[in-house]
Amino acid sequence: MRIENILGYQIEASVNALKQVLEPIETARGLPNACYTEPASIEAEQRRLFGDGWVCAGFVTDVPSIGDLFPFEFSGLPLFMVRGGDNVIRVFHNVCSHRGSILVEEPKTVKKSVVCPYHSWSYALEGELISSPHIGGPGKHSCPYLDKHSVALSKVRSAEWFNLVFIDLSGLAPEFSEYISPVVQRWKEFEGIPLVHTGVDSTITLEIDCNWKLAIENYCEAYHLPWVHPNLNSYSPLESHYSIVGENFSGQGSDSYSPSFSHEVKEFPTAPGLPSFWETRAEYIALYPNVLLGIHRDHFYAVLITPEGSRRTHERLKIFYYDETVRKSSFDAAREANRKQWQSIFLEDRSAVESMQRGRQSPGFKGGVFSPVMEQTTYAFHAWVARALLEGRGSKVATFD
Ligand code: FES
Numbered sequence: 001m002r003i004e005n006i007l008g009y010q011i012e013a014s015v016n017a018l019k020q021v022l023e024p025i026e027t028a029r030g031l032p033n034a035c036y037t038e039p040a041s042i043e044a045e046q047r048r049l050f051g052d053g054w055v056c057a058g059f060v061t062d063v064p065s066i067g068d069l070f071p072f073e074f075s076g077l078p079l080f081m082v083r084g085g086d087n088v089i090r091v092f093h094n095v096c097s098h099r100g101s102i103l104v105e106e107p108k109t110v111k112k113s114v115v116c117p118y119h120s121w122s123y124a125l126e127g128e129l130i131s132s133p134h135i136g137g138p139g140k141h142s143c144p145y146l147d148k149h150s151v152a153l154s155k156v157r158s159a160e161w162f163n164l165v166f167i168d169l170s171g172l173a174p175e176f177s178e179y180i181s182p183v184v185q186r187w188k189e190f191e192g193i194p195l196v197h198t199g200v201d202s203t204i205t206l207e208i209d210c211n212w213k214l215a216i217e218n219y220c221e222a223y224h225l226p227w228v229h230p231n232l233n234s235y236s237p238l239e240s241h242y243s244i245v246g247e248n249f250s251g252q253g254s255d256s257y258s259p260s261f262s263h264e265v266k267e268f269p270t271a272p273g274l275p276s277f278w279e280t281r282a283e284y285i286a287l288y289p290n291v292l293l294g295i296h297r298d299h300f301y302a303v304l305i306t307p308e309g310s311r312r313t314h315e316r317l318k319i320f321y322y323d324e325t326v327r328k329s330s331f332d333a334a335r336e337a338n339r340k341q342w343q344s345i346f347l348e349d350r351s352a353v354e355s356m357q358r359g360r361q362s363p364g365f366k367g368g369v370f371s372p373v374m375e376q377t378t379y380a381f382h383a384w385v386a387r388a389l390l391e392g393r394g395s396k397v398a399t400f401d
């Protein structure tokens with residue numbers, strides 16, 4: 001399929017602007033303003049970033065029990081997650097195979113089937129059509145021409161890791177294990193440790209007036225710490241941070257992690273079997289394209305970043321612990337202190353990213369430049385986005401030729 005532009009510019013200008021991002025860090029420019037402001041850029045991203053390869057779409061805890069349904073929109077598509085009778089989480093297009101009505105409008109729990117509100121066709125939690133009432137006339141619930149298999153719900157390839165649900169809208173991406181293995185390798189000491197989420201008291205939701213990429217790139221670097229997070233910087237200073245650049249992630253780590261709550265607040269249990277360096281280590285990475293992760297010896301969190309158009313972003317943060325005992329009321333104060341601490345840090349970041357978004361209205365800003373020392377991580381994300389926009393992520397979906 002041919003489209004006339006990528007970023008709201010004619011195709012040649014778009015390609016030139018993206019190629020500048022791919023120059024060495026010393027001379028590279030950041031992504032052009034159009035990538036943050038133009039509806040055409042979101043359309044290009046929907047095809048080449050979100051529609052071509054693995055993306056994070058939700059949390060395992062969105063559907064904790066058999067029969068739980070959780071509708072959501074991703075990349076302009078209505079989808080829903082369901083936990084089947086076999087306890088497996090599946091993701092389907094949230095659309096009835098009959099006349100295309102939306103099936104699930106809000107989170108709910110059903111016994112055995114998903115029923116369409118329009119003509120009451122029902123589907124098993126695993127996707128097969130169960131019934132199509134009166135399809136053959138009043139009182140006749142079958143029809144010789146209906147091939148039940150061809151009208152099963154349309155399934156989206158999905159996978160789980162660290163209580164997150166990932167999807168591959170193309171259905172053609174390399175195996176999920178290949179996508180996730182660089183992070184698995186980095187954090188291998190945490191692999192297989194059960195994660196405990198205690199619900200709304202460990203959840204933060206934010207709506208931010210910025211393009212989704214600004215939320216990612218701000219998270220990647222520690223350079224802004226002294227000015228945007230003076231409190232955090234007082235116990236986890238800039239000097240103790242190091243940069244992390246991986247194949248499909250980048251971020252920063254610190255070797256001075258020590259939970260900073262008052263003495264009245266209980267310490268959370270530490271993940272079992274960690275080597276001693278994790279005593280003081282914390283790492284924060286953005287797994288491309290759209291999830292922010294933070295790992296510490298006593299808790300883990302993930303922030304699911306969902307674009308809402310080119311200038312608004314929805315963030316959903318969930319904190320996880322490593323032991324069931326954190327559910328006890330004796331940990332209420334500690335969980336609250338931890339949630340509040342992260343909320344205030346993410347609110348501090350919000351002013352910074354909303355300011356950068358307003359700055360991208362200015363023709364006086366031409367992508368900006370990077371510190372070759374402090375911002376290799378942000379540069380890595382820009383380069384990853386530019387490459388994906390130019391070439392896709394390799395799943396052989398529709399291209400811009
Ligand atoms: S559109 Fe769903 S049953 Fe008709």
Ligand SMILES: [Fe+2]
Nearest residue numbers: 218228229349
């Ligand atoms: Fe920050």
